[in-house]
Amino acid sequence: MSYELCFGRDLERRALLTGWVRSGLWLVCQRCLGEVRIDVDASLALVLLKTEASASDLQPELESLVVxxxxxxxxxxxxxxxxxxxxxxxxxxxxxxxxxxxxxxxxSAGSVEAEATAAAERPNPFAVLGALKDQGQGDA
Ligand SMILES: [Zn+2]
Structure with missing residues (x-):
């Protein structure tokens, strides 16, 4: 992980924290459930406030953090x-x-279809039983 933070003051002379953070995270892929490395890149622009009340008069592009x-x-x-x-x-x-x-x-719709075809080609166990039965009757 790498990051850079810069402390300063905004136009209203409030404490301002800017910077970025970058990291490669190992997450679970929601398609195959395998591990996938996601590179996350976040930028920061936070006004640090002492109280929640003063958050209302912020510039809209700035997030606030009540510390x-x-x-x-x-x-x-x-x-x-x-x-x-x-x-x-x-x-x-x-x-x-x-x-x-x-x-x-x-x-996987295609492979399901292929499986169905393979099943159709396999001899039906009941058909085999039927053939044995016919044979038995022929001998009697
Ligand atoms: Zn995947």
Whole structure:
């Protein structure tokens, strides 16, 4: 993970935290359930406020973070930003999914059809029984 944070003041002379954070995260692909590495890139522009009340007069492009009198936990903040930047449905790029046995994939309609054809070619066990029965009757 790499990040860069810059502390400054906004136009209203409030504490302003800007920067970016980048990290590669291992997530579960929602298509094949395999592991997928997602590169997350989040940028920060936060006004640090002592109280919730003063959040109302912020410039709309700025997010606010109420820190109160607590020391700012930068790593928690970075973690939150990374979590927010994770895609809602992490998955491999098209064609990169792993094929896992037992996992029914959306695009498996073709193979289901092939399986049905294979079943039709197999001798029907009842037909075999029927043939034996006919044979027995012939001998009697
Ligand atoms: Zn996948």
């Amino acid at each position: 109160g009198d607590q020391p700012l936990r930068v790593l928690d903040l970075i973690e939150d930003e990374l979590l927010l930047a994770i895609p809602a449905i992490p998955r491999h790029d098209d064609g990169q999914c792993q094929t896992l046995p037992g996992v029914v994939r959306e695009e």
